Amino acid sequence: MSLTVLFSAPEAYWERYRETLPRAFAEAGLDVTLTRAAAPETVDFIVFAPKGPVSDFGPYSNCRAVLSLWAGVETIVGNATLTQPLCRMVDSGLEEGMVEWVTGHVLRHHLGIDRQILSQDGVWAPVVPPLARDRRVAILGLGALGRACAEALAALRFDVMGWSRTPRDVPGVACQHGAAGLRAVLEAAEIVVLLLPLTPETDTLINAERLDWLPDGAVLINPGRGALIDDDAVLAALDAGRLGHATLDVFRTEPLPPEHPFWAHPKVTVTPHIASETRPESAARVIAENIRRSVAGAPLLFLVDRDQGY
Numbered sequence: 001m002s003l004t005v006l007f008s009a010p011e012a013y014w015e016r017y018r019e020t021l022p023r024a025f026a027e028a029g030l031d032v033t034l035t036r037a038a039a040p041e042t043v044d045f046i047v048f049a050p051k052g053p054v055s056d057f058g059p060y061s062n063c064r065a066v067l068s069l070w071a072g073v074e075t076i077v078g079n080a081t082l083t084q085p086l087c088r089m090v091d092s093g094l095e096e097g098m099v100e101w102v103t104g105h106v107l108r109h110h111l112g113i114d115r116q117i118l119s120q121d122g123v124w125a126p127v128v129p130p131l132a133r134d135r136r137v138a139i140l141g142l143g144a145l146g147r148a149c150a151e152a153l154a155a156l157r158f159d160v161m162g163w164s165r166t167p168r169d170v171p172g173v174a175c176q177h178g179a180a181g182l183r184a185v186l187e188a189a190e191i192v193v194l195l196l197p198l199t200p201e202t203d204t205l206i207n208a209e210r211l212d213w214l215p216d217g218a219v220l221i222n223p224g225r226g227a228l229i230d231d232d233a234v235l236a237a238l239d240a241g242r243l244g245h246a247t248l249d250v251f252r253t254e255p256l257p258p259e260h261p262f263w264a265h266p267k268v269t270v271t272p273h274i275a276s277e278t279r280p281e282s283a284a285r286v287i288a289e290n291i292r293r294s295v296a297g298a299p300l301l302f303l304v305d306r307d308q309g310y
């Protein structure tokens with residue numbers, strides 16, 4: 001069977017996928033024409049990233065699924081024209097990158113690396129960091145990325161807690177869920193990592209009240225989505241000395257505007273949404289596998305629950 005796959009993503013993506021996707025389709029035994037323009041009714045699948053040409057899915061009446069190149073689907077999940085199944089990206093390369101970024105930033109704060117870098121002033125003032133086993137780290141979100149980070153930190157012997165919407169079981173991680181679990185996790189966490197999707201339920205989850213639940217001097221690390229946090233509440237908690245540091249990779253407005261106070265704040269580290277990204281080689285295989293499944297009548301992988309928004 002010959003299939004037409006429409007690639008709807010910003011221009012820069014095309015260079016990275018124009019060869020990797022056809023290679024993955026061939027490896028999966030699929031006969032595919034990958035195109036950036038086609039008559040909508042001829043399209044069998046759409047490979048999608050935000051800010052590409054397609055925003056009205058209505059005319060794609062024969063499209064069997066929209067396959068996102070992004071893990072976060074908040075920009076598309078509420079699109080009223082999208083009646084086709086939507087699959088998000090779960091990619092081993094994306095996961096590896098996130099584990100490296102989160103582990104690096106947790107270790108920075110755990111070991112007090114800044115203290116050494118900033119004080120090369122001839123003063124011999126040893127401060128020995130505690131062992132990881134004595135550092136409580138909370139990961140909010142135990143999905144593909146949060147779980148991988150929790151496991152990596154647990155392997156380094158951090159005292160890891162995790163929080164999710166439904167009960168989860170991660171070996172070596174103290175898991176909590178739901179509204180009641182959140183307070184318990186935040187009250188104990190010295191370092192909090194946000195790996196939640198942005199949904200109506202998680203929007204501004206980290207507000208002034210919940211920041212107050214954290215122990216004094218706790219560190220917030222956000223590689224999830226910018227709108228998970230209340231920017232003003234985070235700044236107020238930093239200024240009051242309640243929060244020790246915020247390392248932020250994602251923002252309500254991206255690029256983060258030059259005048260935003262996060263840039264100049266001495267207790268904020270800004271990284272420009274680089275915590276991790278989908279890696280074309282491994283992601284192309286995920287896309288091909290989902291098309292193979294659809295054609296074979298098998299259930300799609302990583303189907304988004306439209307009611308939950310992730």
Ligand SMILES: NC(=O)c1ccc[n+]([C@@H]2O[C@H](COP(=O)([O-])OP(=O)(O)OC[C@H]3O[C@@H](n4cnc5c(N)ncnc54)[C@H](OP(=O)(O)O)[C@@H]3O)[C@@H](O)[C@H]2O)c1
Pocket residue numbers: 071072073089090094140141142143144145146147163164165166167168178195196197198199201202223224225249250273274275276277310
């Ligand atoms: N900065 C970057 O470079 C970058 C890169 C990729 C992704 N991201 C972000 O990372 C997010 C997570 O990705 P993922 O692949 O790990 O997502 P995922 O597999 O869908 O996992 C989401 C996790 O969040 C939990 N969750 C959702 N709503 C919740 C709620 N209301 N209360 C408590 N827990 C809730 C889920 O709970 P259940 O387990 O109970 O379902 C699940 O554990 C993405 O949505 C995206 O925003 C950022």
